[in-house]
Amino acid sequence: MSSTIQPEIILRDLSELWVSLAKESEPGQSSGVLRACAMTLVTAVDESEDATSVWSTVAALMPEHPSRAIVIRFRQSPARELSARVFSQCWMPFGQRRQICCEQIEMTVSDASLPDLPAVIVPLAVSDLPVILWCRGSRLFSLPEFPELLKAANKVVLDAALFPDPVVPLRQLAEQSCQGRVFGDLAWTRLTRWRELVSQIFENRSYLAQLPGIERVRIGFGGDVKPASGYYLAAWLLDCLETASAKAQVEWVSGMNARIGDLARVELVGAGDDGLRASIAVAGDGERHCAEVRVGSLSNRTMFPPDNDYVLLREELSIPGPDPVYARTLARASRLAVAETR
Amino acid sequence: MIDDRPCRDILKDMLLENPFQDPLRFERRIPECAVVIFGANGDLTKRKLLPALYRLAYERRLSPGFAVLGISRTAMTDDQFRERMCSSVAKYLEDSPFDKQVWSGFAQSLYYMAGNVSDPTTFTALANRLKDIEEQRQTGGNVLFYLSTQPSQYAEAAKGIGEAGLAKGSGWRRIVVEKPFGHDLASAKALSDKLHEVFRESEVYRIDHYLGKETVQNILAFRFGNGIFEPLWNRRYVNSVQITAAESIGVEGRGSYYQEAGALRDMIQNHLLQIMATIAMEPSATFQPDAVRDERAKLLRSIRVLKSSEVLENSVSGQYGPARIGGTDVPGFRQEDGVDPQSQTDTYAAATFFVDNWRWAGVPFYIRTGKRLPKRVTEIAIQFNAAPHAVFGDNGDGTTPNLLILRIQPEEGISLRFLSKRPGAGMKLRPVSMDFNYGSSFGERSPTAYETLLLDVMIGDATLYTRQDMVEASWAVVEPIMQAWGDRKFDFPNYAAGTWGPKAADDMLARRGHAWRKP
Numbered sequence: 001m002s003s004t005i006q007p008e009i010i011l012r013d014l015s016e017l018w019v020s021l022a023k024e025s026e027p028g029q030s031s032g033v034l035r036a037c038a039m040t041l042v043t044a045v046d047e048s049e050d051a052t053s054v055w056s057t058v059a060a061l062m063p064e065h066p067s068r069a070i071v072i073r074f075r076q077s078p079a080r081e082l083s084a085r086v087f088s089q090c091w092m093p094f095g096q097r098r099q100i101c102c103e104q105i106e107m108t109v110s111d112a113s114l115p116d117l118p119a120v121i122v123p124l125a126v127s128d129l130p131v132i133l134w135c136r137g138s139r140l141f142s143l144p145e146f147p148e149l150l151k152a153a154n155k156v157v158l159d160a161a162l163f164p165d166p167v168v169p170l171r172q173l174a175e176q177s178c179q180g181r182v183f184g185d186l187a188w189t190r191l192t193r194w195r196e197l198v199s200q201i202f203e204n205r206s207y208l209a210q211l212p213g214i215e216r217v218r219i220g221f222g223g224d225v226k227p228a229s230g231y232y233l234a235a236w237l238l239d240c241l242e243t244a245s246a247k248a249q250v251e252w253v254s255g256m257n258a259r260i261g262d263l264a265r266v267e268l269v270g271a272g273d274d275g276l277r278a279s280i281a282v283a284g285d286g287e288r289h290c291a292e293v294r295v296g297s298l299s300n301r302t303m304f305p306p307d308n309d310y311v312l313l314r315e316e317l318s319i320p321g322p323d324p325v326y327a328r329t330l331a332r333a334s335r336l337a338v339a340e341t342r
Numbered sequence: 343m344i345d346d347r348p349c350r351d352i353l354k355d356m357l358l359e360n361p362f363q364d365p366l367r368f369e370r371r372i373p374e375c376a377v378v379i380f381g382a383n384g385d386l387t388k389r390k391l392l393p394a395l396y397r398l399a400y401e402r403r404l405s406p407g408f409a410v411l412g413i414s415r416t417a418m419t420d421d422q423f424r425e426r427m428c429s430s431v432a433k434y435l436e437d438s439p440f441d442k443q444v445w446s447g448f449a450q451s452l453y454y455m456a457g458n459v460s461d462p463t464t465f466t467a468l469a470n471r472l473k474d475i476e477e478q479r480q481t482g483g484n485v486l487f488y489l490s491t492q493p494s495q496y497a498e499a500a501k502g503i504g505e506a507g508l509a510k511g512s513g514w515r516r517i518v519v520e521k522p523f524g525h526d527l528a529s530a531k532a533l534s535d536k537l538h539e540v541f542r543e544s545e546v547y548r549i550d551h552y553l554g555k556e557t558v559q560n561i562l563a564f565r566f567g568n569g570i571f572e573p574l575w576n577r578r579y580v581n582s583v584q585i586t587a588a589e590s591i592g593v594e595g596r597g598s599y600y601q602e603a604g605a606l607r608d609m610i611q612n613h614l615l616q617i618m619a620t621i622a623m624e625p626s627a628t629f630q631p632d633a634v635r636d637e638r639a640k641l642l643r644s645i646r647v648l649k650s651s652e653v654l655e656n657s658v659s660g661q662y663g664p665a666r667i668g669g670t671d672v673p674g675f676r677q678e679d680g681v682d683p684q685s686q687t688d689t690y691a692a693a694t695f696f697v698d699n700w701r702w703a704g705v706p707f708y709i710r711t712g713k714r715l716p717k718r719v720t721e722i723a724i725q726f727n728a729a730p731h732a733v734f735g736d737n738g739d740g741t742t743p744n745l746l747i748l749r750i751q752p753e754e755g756i757s758l759r760f761l762s763k764r765p766g767a768g769m770k771l772r773p774v775s776m777d778f779n780y781g782s783s784f785g786e787r788s789p790t791a792y793e794t795l796l797l798d799v800m801i802g803d804a805t806l807y808t809r810q811d812m813v814e815a816s817w818a819v820v821e822p823i824m825q826a827w828g829d830r831k832f833d834f835p836n837y838a839a840g841t842w843g844p845k846a847a848d849d850m851l852a853r854r855g856h857a858w859r860k861p
Contacts, residue, residue, distance in 0.1 A: 192364075192367050192368070195362065195364060195367075195368070196368050196369075196371075196402070198362050199360060199362035199363055199364070199368060200371060200405060200406075202360045202361075202362055203360060203371065203373050203374070203405065204373075204374060204407070204480075204482060205358070205482075208358050208360055209358060211358075211361070240361040240362050241361070243361035244358070244361050293406065298406075298480060300406035301447070302402060302406075302447075303402075303443065303444070305402075315367065319366060319367070323366055323367075324366075325364045325366065325367075
């Protein structure tokens with residue numbers, strides 16, 4: 001494996017790739033391929049992770065978020081090693097005559113070469129378009145030089161659920177977020193479907209009028225350790241309830257019938273016997289989850305969409321800039337997590 | 343229902359906002375409501391309305407407190423209606439899977455009653471049924487009435503709703519009417535008057551499905567979200583605008599209806615003038631429904647109304663004759679079922695319009711639409727003025743003007759044609775096209791126009807709906823043409839099926855030094 005990557009060579013390879021794609025197009029077509037690009041998507045993964053699965057997620061994202069995709073595979077090695085290859089992904093949309101193609105670059109980099117990486121990424125990023133860094137796994141985020149790589153990105157996406165102790169990423173994200181860096185956390189993205197259902201309950205004005213009377217928020221989860229998504233949900237609910245002049249306390253229910261770290265139930269409880277009681281409980285196998293929404297004696301069931309990397313990332317990539325609701329919730333979730341562990 | 347709480351408490355409730363909203367991430371959702379469809383056994387309900395509502399359920403946009411009550415003359419039980427709708431939805435769903443689990447949940451919200459709009463007891467029964475459904479489904483007292491009936495029944499249906507006391511209640515009330523909104527200016531005004539006896543104008547939603555199309559909405563994003571095009575969007579840089587809505591099919595069994603309507607009424611008076619208004623309107627200060635509609639209405643009122651002496655020079659009527667296309671014999675319009683063999687109905691209409699305002703003075707807007715044209719295509723072409731001086735002489739195609747094409751169907755997208763140097767020695771230019779394909783660039787499924795418009799009406803967003811003043815302004819524009827054509831006997835058919843329309847349409851543009859594009 002070589003020890004250097006020259007961005008100019010990669011850019012030249014990309015340019016040649018486009019020429020060859022155009023030449024491959026069928027004779028008679030005025031222009032064979034259509035180049036689409038809305039961002040540079042950099043994915044940082046451990047080399048031990050299955051590259052095929054990473055690329056298939058990236059590939060699935062391309063039709064909706066056409067990007068120059070760079071996958072950096074990190075090897076745990078003390079030697080300075082960097083290598084890269086360039087290829088493209090094309091697809092022929094149904095009923096169309098022209099292929100759509102996106103550029104893909106795969107790099108293999110040793111941990112020791114991390115300091116060399118920003119100087120490679122910056123020139124490879126597509127001009128004037130956002131750079132999103134998706135950091136898979138907790139190990140990479142903990143590498144001492146990793147913050148330098150973060151600087152090359154407009155937004156960094158990670159998954160706090162992958163960290164053994166959820167307090168660590170929440171605290172780090174909150175600290176760095178205060179410095180103006182934009183983050184996305186898939187542990188928060190997973191909550192969108194929960195939050196939508198909560199919001200939908202209070203579209204009803206009579207329930208909305210009872211909101212100031214809510215005094216308890218009960219969150220149930222699988223396993224014994226409160227998950228990052230639980231802290232996020234608690235922080236978001238408390239924030240929203242305060243806006244409606246409610247002063248509520250959070251109660252945690254561990255060991256519920258759910259995968260370890262997954263949320264199983266959330267309940268908002270009003271004061272007194274006739275206070276509002278609204279709950280959302282989720283049950284199901286790995287792929288399909290059914291949510292039961294109960295308000296007083298009324299109940300309704302709905303399917304939860306799957307929460308795989310593709311679905312979650314698809315949502316995050318559609319928000320390349322700051323997300324004020326997340327930023328506010330992150331700050332509170334971090335305070336909540338730190339306070340609970342004292 | 344009387345709310346006897348102190349005014350202060352009622353006001354406090356009205357001012358409360360849902361603190362859980364997160365517009366950046368949450369999709370727009372429909373509040374609890376009941377949708378009453380008159381004409382529930384008709385084609386529109388089966389092909390468009392129910393598939394769109396099902397799709398909204400699939401996307402989790404519907405509230406748990408949602409119900410549909412279908413009404414038509416055919417006797418049916420709720421379950422029979424559900425079964426019938428199930429097969430229609432599975433058949434007519436566009437780019438979308440049919441999920442049995444989602445359907446079984448959605449089907450529970452479907453109800454049916456037999457009734458006739460001309461019979462007052464229908465509305466008494468409707469009131470009782472709605473009350474039951476509201477209790478069962480917790481629809482919050484909100485009701486949307488959808489008139490998917492013959493246009494002649496609109497006034498009667500509105501009257502029945504009003505007399506049964508259904509136009510007012512504890513929640514909101516809205517009514518959707520499908521085009522045609524009258525058959526001329528007077529009848530459009532009369533229809534509005536009838537609707538206004540029962541509903542306020544803000545409660546009347548006149549649907550024009552063209553405005554619900556993703557690309558028509560994208561025109562607004564393209565014009566007002568980008569800084570580079572708007573400075574060019576005026577008489578100084580734009581030479582002419584062409585709007586084409588071509589269909590390759592004939593009247594497809596709708597001969598008797600079409601015979602009464604014709605291309606000018608069926609397409610130009612509503613869809614195409616609305617598109618023209620979207621292309622040419624001034625930017626609104628906000629994206630609030632009435633702010634956008636005010637600008638559209640202003641533009642429609644600025645279109646120069648042709649004097650009777652100007653009509654024949656600036657408009658062309660056509661009717662297709664028989665032809666052989668791709669080895670198949672295709673009948674002419676007069677040979678279609680239900681069509682008078684001497685019919686004078688226009689299956690092709692083209693017109694030149696001018697907008698009398700500061701921005702567009704002197705720029706011709708050419709609009710054409712027709713049946714049995716060579717292909718199905720709807721697009722807007724904005725032709726810019728050529729470069730003021732031909733620096734490169736006559737080497738190649740150096741005089742071709744820039745063209746911006748906004749494609750609405752079938753391939754939604756935007757193309758910009760500009761000149762580029764041909765590779766090789768010398769300075770020869772050729773036009774090249776830079777394309778943005780809406781569907782494939784994003785790969786995401788676009789909602790159908792009915793999904794968009796139904797969602798909008800239930801949310802109370804009227805931006806894409808047509809207001810009374812807009813309808814009247816567009817009738818005022820086409821009425822002189824209708825009158826002039828009505829006074830004349832045309833020598834029809836004047837174009838063969840499968841061609842781009844009558845020669846007179848080419849002559850109309852040639853008089854101003856232009857030519858129709860071949861999309």
